[in-house]
Amino acid sequence: MALPTSVKSLTLSVLLLLADIRPARAFDALNPLGEPKLVLLGFPAFAASLYFTETDPSDRDRGSGDLRSRSWFISSQAGYFRSHGGRETDVADARSAFGFHFRRWLCAGMEFNLTGFRDDEVRTAGLGGNIFTRWQLPIGEKWTPFLETGIGMIFTADVFPPGGTKVNFTPLYGVGFLFRRFDDAYFFGSLRHLHISNGALIAGDSRNPGFDSLGATLGWQFQF
Numbered sequence: 001m002a003l004p005t006s007v008k009s010l011t012l013s014v015l016l017l018l019a020d021i022r023p024a025r026a027f028d029a030l031n032p033l034g035e036p037k038l039v040l041l042g043f044p045a046f047a048a049s050l051y052f053t054e055t056d057p058s059d060r061d062r063g064s065g066d067l068r069s070r071s072w073f074i075s076s077q078a079g080y081f082r083s084h085g086g087r088e089t090d091v092a093d094a095r096s097a098f099g100f101h102f103r104r105w106l107c108a109g110m111e112f113n114l115t116g117f118r119d120d121e122v123r124t125a126g127l128g129g130n131i132f133t134r135w136q137l138p139i140g141e142k143w144t145p146f147l148e149t150g151i152g153m154i155f156t157a158d159v160f161p162p163g164g165t166k167v168n169f170t171p172l173y174g175v176g177f178l179f180r181r182f183d184d185a186y187f188f189g190s191l192r193h194l195h196i197s198n199g200a201l202i203a204g205d206s207r208n209p210g211f212d213s214l215g216a217t218l219g220w221q222f223q224f
Contacts, residue, residue, distance in 0.1 A: 042149030042173070046133040049106050067104050067138055067178075073223045074098045075111075075188055081215025087161070089119040091194070091213050097132075101223075105136045111150075117160055128154030128170055136178070144178040144186075154196065161196065161211040165203050168196045178221060186221040 055069045074097065081091035092115070099109020109132055116125040130152030138144045151171045159166055176190025196211040 042133050046106070046108060049135070050102055053103060053106075055103060067101065067136065067144060067223065069101055069104050071101045071223055072098065073101065073107070073109070073221055075219055075221035077188060077190075077217040077219030079192070079215050079217030081192070081194055081213035083119075083211060083213045085212050087119055087121075087211070089117055089122065089211070089213070091215065092116045092118075093215070093217070095217070095219075099132075099134075104138065106134070107136065108133045111152075113154075115154065117156070121162060122158070122160060124156050124158040124160055126154045126156035126160070128152055130170060130172065132172075142180050144180075146176050146178065146190075147174075148176065148190070148192075149173045161209045163209045164207055165198045167202055168198045169201075171195050176217075184223040186223070188217070188219045188221045190217045191215075192217060 075095075077093075077095045077097070079091075079093040079095070081093065083089040083091070093113055094115075095111050095113040097109050097111030099107050101107045110129060111132060112127075112129045114125065114127055117123070130150040132148055132150030134146050134148040136144050136146040149172070151169065154168050154170050156166050156168070160168070172192055172194045174190050174192035176188065176192075178186040178188055181187050192215060194213050194215065196213075198208050200208040202208075
C-alpha cells in the first residue's frame with residue numbers, strides 16, 4: 001500500500017533535520033535539539049517538502065471544517081513553561097499567529113508573543129516574534145497531530161537571562177494537535193521546547209548564558 005504524501009514528506013523532513021547532527025555536543029540529556037542551527041534545518045526541510053510534492057487540486061474544494069490547501073489561518077494561544085537545566089523560572093506566554101496552508105499537511109506562519117519571566121532573581125517581560133513551519137497529519141474527521149519548528153527574537157525590559165542581553169534569539173520546536181470543534185474552528189494544543197540566548201552574536205561568548213524551558217500551550221485556530 002502506497003504511503004500518504006504527508007507521511008512521505010514528514011519522513012523526509014525528519015531525515016533532513018537529523019542530517020546535520022554530527023557533533024556530540026549537539027546533544028545533552030535535556031535538550032537534544034537545542035542548537036539553533038538544528039532548528040533552522042526545519043526551513044530547508046520545509047522547502048524540500050514543497051519542492052518534492054504537489055498540491056492535490058481536490059484539497060482546496062474540501063468542505064467546511066476540513067483542512068485545505070491554499071487556505072489562511074489565524075490562532076491565539078496561552079502557555080506556561082518551566083525552565084530546566086539550572087534556574088527555576090516560571091514563564092507565562094500569550095501568542096497570536098497567522099499562517100498559510102501550502103499543502104493540507106504543510107503550513108508556515110508568523111507569531112507574535114508577550115512573555116513574562118519570574119523567579120527569585122528576575123521579574124521581567126518581553127515582546128517577540130517567530131516564524132514557524134509545521135507538518136500536519138490529518139487523521140479521521142477531528143484530529144490532526146503535528147510537528148513544528150521555528151525561530152525568532154525577543155526583546156525584554158531587563159537583561160535576560162541574567163548576565164546576558166536584552167535582545168535574544170528564540171529557537172523552538174514541539175509537537176501538538178488540532179481538534180476540530182466547529183466548522184473551520186480548531187482547538188489547539190502543543191508541547192514545546194523554548195531556548196533563549198543571543199547566540200554570542202550580540203555581546204560575545206562572555207555574555208551569552210542560555211535559557212531552556214519546556215511547556216504547553218492551549219488555544220484556538222480558525223481557518224478561512
